[in-house]
Amino acid sequence: MEISSERVRQERQRRGWTQQQLAEIADLSLRTVQRVENQAAASNETISSLCAVLEIPREELLRQDVDALAYQKALRRMRWLLSAAVVAGAAMGSGGMLLMSYLLGSG
Numbered sequence: 001m002e003i004s005s006e007r008v009r010q011e012r013q014r015r016g017w018t019q020q021q022l023a024e025i026a027d028l029s030l031r032t033v034q035r036v037e038n039q040a041a042a043s044n045e046t047i048s049s050l051c052a053v054l055e056i057p058r059e060e061l062l063r064q065d066v067d068a069l070a071y072q073k074a075l076r077r078m079r080w081l082l083s084a085a086v087v088a089g090a091a092m093g094s095g096g097m098l099l100m101s102y103l104l105g106s107g
Contacts, residue, residue: 003047003061005040011054012037026053 012022023033026049036042051058
């Protein structure tokens with residue numbers, strides 16, 4: 001699978017690790033880490049190991065184009081807004097019904 005070699009390198013260097021240290025911590029071969037950083041290719045098992053050791057979500061390591069990431073963020077935002085709108089609508093509807101029953105009951 002194609003992954004973000006830049007992100008792996010960045011996370012490794014942020015921790016001050018060599019490629020050999022990352023390989024040992026992730027239980028991978030040095031050659032595998034080199035291939036990941038140089039060719040941006042990794043197996044599912046390698047991706048899982050790197051994500052666990054580097055403590056980053058799998059989605060952030062998998063290479064995606066910018067448009068796909070922007071779409072996913074927008075979709076999450078829309079889901080949140082839709083949920084908020086449903087709750088607000090229910091609260092307003094209930095409040096309106098209570099107000100109507102109060103006004104009609106006191107007349």
